[in-house]
Amino acid sequence: MNSSEKMNDPIYVQIIENIKLQILKGVLKPNEKLSSVRELAVLRMVNPNTIQRAYRELESEGYIYTVLGKGNFVSENIEQIIERQRKILLEALREKVNELLDLHIKKEDIIKIIEES
Amino acid sequence: MNSSEKMNDPIYVQIIENIKLQILKGVLKPNEKLSSVRELAVLRMVNPNTIQRAYRELESEGYIYTVLGKGNFVSENIEQIIERQRKILLEALREKVNELLDLHIKKEDIIKIIEES
Amino acid sequence: MNSSEKMNDPIYVQIIENIKLQILKGVLKPNEKLSSVRELAVLRMVNPNTIQRAYRELESEGYIYTVLGKGNFVSENIEQIIERQRKILLEALREKVNELLDLHIKKEDIIKIIEES
């Protein structure tokens, strides 16, 4: 039912999207501890490296922070992170739209695509 | 009034956009020779390196091809190149839109941005 | 049954490949006149522009030459043209092979692909 979460994305991307959504919806709250790498690996039946990678990317995007030896936690200032992401994405969107207009794609057609998303 | 051609863009990007548009509008036709690097450098009053860079990127995107010692030419199969670019861009657009929806941006707001472009 | 001639190639590419093969097999001999653009357009039931484009590319690759007002003819020194093409292609092949080896594709697997071609 959700907009992203494509089946053919690599596993670690699916995990990232899943955790992001939980944070965004407030299921996971600021400073809350995430499942440990090993726990989540068992739960999802994937290699611990895959979880490690997902956590690493979530950290680099600012969604979570890592305390060595303690675990991974949801960022304190999660709203700011989201606001920053929004701005970045909106700017990227504007750029893509301009490039499409240059290639003679009509605005209506672009809007149609968005409405179908 | 045109979508691209932003003043703030670096010179080489402006040149790229300009040439792309000429190709798209049919001013430059398949296999037609472009100005030589040095000619265009004099014409636009910039360093030859700047033109060189623009031509190199146009080539790597498939819009033109280079014959060593002869010059740069508009690609034969330019429509396919354009079609490919459209697909790539539309897919990128869809992805951005999905990410924005995940960040709770409303579809209407996204559409508003496109209408302003 | 032939190696190239993919169905999903654009029409003008299919025409190019077809004419190249006729030249290579000696069906079309040096200095022999090719069908006129209009004749071939009717025969193949395509737009004359498509034929024009195929001839233009064949000329730029050296297979044929054009005499304005007279028509298109198979090149005199066709063997040299072919030899040049071979050298260019073999060099390109070597380059691709090296790049594949860098990406840890085994020589055996590359050879297997060639044997299947």
Add this chain to the structure above:
Amino acid sequence: MNSSEKMNDPIYVQIIENIKLQILKGVLKPNEKLSSVRELAVLRMVNPNTIQRAYRELESEGYIYTVLGKGNFVSENIEQIIERQRKILLEALREKVNELLDLHIKKEDIIKIIEES
């Protein structure tokens, strides 16, 4: 004894190949920071522009990503990038082989070339 690393290649290509290999062999890991443009320029005793160019091409091929003001980093999803590159190269190889077969080069001769690579 290695396949790439030709002496005759331009410096920036040698740098690109060198970094690609380090990434492929796992010497450089996902999200690891590369030397800064200036550092590497001093280290390899070349102009910063030359490094800059190498990094730019590595980025456009997806091997690394750039954060303005922070540095250049190995891509997160490097395996996918490699897999994509493999597919592109194999398809290009198949095409070259087909063209060579059309020019009456024997399969055995093509295979011989590969074995010598």
Add this chain to the structure above:
DNA sequence: GTGGTCTAGACCACG
């Protein structure tokens, strides 16, 4: 003549 590479070094924007 053409494009391709490279140097030396300046200036900008970002954080």
Add this chain to the structure above:
DNA sequence: GTGGTCTAGACCACC
């Protein structure tokens, strides 16, 4: 500090 852009100008290889 980082990368990004740009100039001025040299030298090479190809044809």
